[in-house]
Amino acid sequence: xxxxxxxxxxxxxxxxxxxxxxxxxxxxxxxxxxxxxxxxxxxxxxxxxxxxxxxxxxxxxxxxxxxxxxxxxxxxxxxxxxxxxxxxxxxxxxxxxxxxxxxxxxxxxx
Numbered sequence: 001x002x003x004x005x006x007x008x009x010x011x012x013x014x015x016x017x018x019x020x021x022x023x024x025x026x027x028x029x030x031x032x033x034x035x036x037x038x039x040x041x042x043x044x045x046x047x048x049x050x051x052x053x054x055x056x057x058x059x060x061x062x063x064x065x066x067x068x069x070x071x072x073x074x075x076x077x078x079x080x081x082x083x084x085x086x087x088x089x090x091x092x093x094x095x096x097x098x099x100x101x102x103x104x105x106x107x108x109x110x
Contacts, residue, residue, distance in 0.1 A: 001076065004049035005031050008042045010080065016095045026075040030091055032083045036066040042080045043069035 005013050010031035019026045033039035040063060047057050050073050058072040068085045071078040079091060 001029060001046065001049060001073075001078065004045045005029070005042060005078075005080075008038075008045050009034075010042050011083075012086075014092055016092065018095055021095070025072075025077045027077075028091070028095060029076065029078045030086065031078070031080050032086055033080055036082065039069055039080050039082060040066040043071055043078070046071045046078050046080070 002013060002015070010033060013029065013031045016028040016030070017026070018024075018028055031042065033042050043060065043063065043066075047060060050057055050071070055073050055076075058074055060069065060071050062069040068079065068081045068089075071080070081089075
């Protein structure tokens, strides 16, 4: 999956292991595109890559506006976003809260 994202020059690719935190997926992949057209192209390539790998996409949301396209592959959910949308929603922050070591959390509280 990361190869498909890299091939289309997706930016700031991030994998987040969410096993044990939610039942909706095991892995979230978040990436940015440079324009709506780029976001849609990346999402389309993710779908093609998944099908070639024998995974059947369960759904694709957001293709019309292509500011944030979600590709649901079952255990993997891929989010492709424009940078401003990604910054606004901050999915990385939502899913990584509590991932820091206790010492780092204490330092951040100061």
